Amino acid sequence: MADVGVRPARRTDAAAVADIQVRAWRAFYRDLLPGAVLDEVTSPAARDVWRERWAESISAPPSPRHRVLVAVAGSSAGGPPPGPPGAFDLVVGFAAHAPAEDADAAPGTAELLTLLVDPAHTGAGHGSRLLAATVDLLREDGAETLITWVFEADEAMRTFLGSAGWAPDGSSRTLDMGEPVRQIRLHTDIREPRGRAEP
Template sequence: MAPAAPPHPAPQVRPATTADLESIAALHTAARAAYLRGRIPDAPFDAPAEHARWRDAWARVLHHDEAPTLCAVRHGTVVGAASYRLHASVRGEPPRTAPASTVKLHQLHVDPAHWGTGVGRALHSACLHAWRAAGCSRAVLDVLWHNHRARTFYSSLGWCPDPDRRPAPDAVHLALTLCLTPPKGPPAPAAP
């Protein structure tokens, strides 16, 4: 008897294009509304104006050469997106010719209908691969303090509070960091 197919097939992760803009803006708006609704139940986070706001923001990201963007696709539908920037472009510095050692995960959103199905992990894994290939040794991100779902997700993937970026007492974001270099193992045994 053949093994049962997984309930949620692994998404395909690929570079996002401008053709993905509407889908990315819609899933970002829905994800943001879902995690903020618990904190501010009556706010219209999924209103048309919010969608337009995030559509404009993602349009800028998709046209920014220094902000690679990936999307996760399942059954032909974009169900997640991630965007990152090398540290130099995060701080507004001119591009460097040498690879940056730090990368900032700027956005990672999954359509709430696909939460818990491996989409976020697939996007994260693709980001890790790209960051390591680019020679980055450290990643940073900011997560909303009250977004416990996201904080748990990142913690499960090895992200820790960033000791170099302490939040202000009234901060609403938590700065996280992830070491991208493999831990140094024990030295190889000496040849006989």
């Protein structure tokens, strides 16, 4: 029987997070980014840089509202092996969020910076759990709206977020990656639904 869940990332997760990022980009971004760019950002040298950046993001975030979460799965058969709590966790995905910095972002807006699941562990609900945990934390912070930028051609991510109530807000941008790569901004209202008044 497998235990699954989401928890705050630890510095010791940085290598796993970077590895998942590289594997996910290679698997999911092949048709979204120019080949030379994808090769560069997923090279062994780039992986080392990502590991350092994630370690810093996790252990020394710019603010308490900059967070990295990881989805974990581990075997509970026979109980956890010896070691500190969580040592048996297998990191299978991650998400990062922060206060929104877009110039037109209204107060109370946060941004989902990234959400990736290891290609070997897709379809098990890890992305949904990461998204739900992100929303829970942001509600505690008082955030009301959550935005994210996605590649316009990324149908899988757009479908996933669309099923969770996200929609384009009309904003777009074009990244120069040797050739233009277009992104669109999605948003969703994360305020708690108001309950019906008691009779």
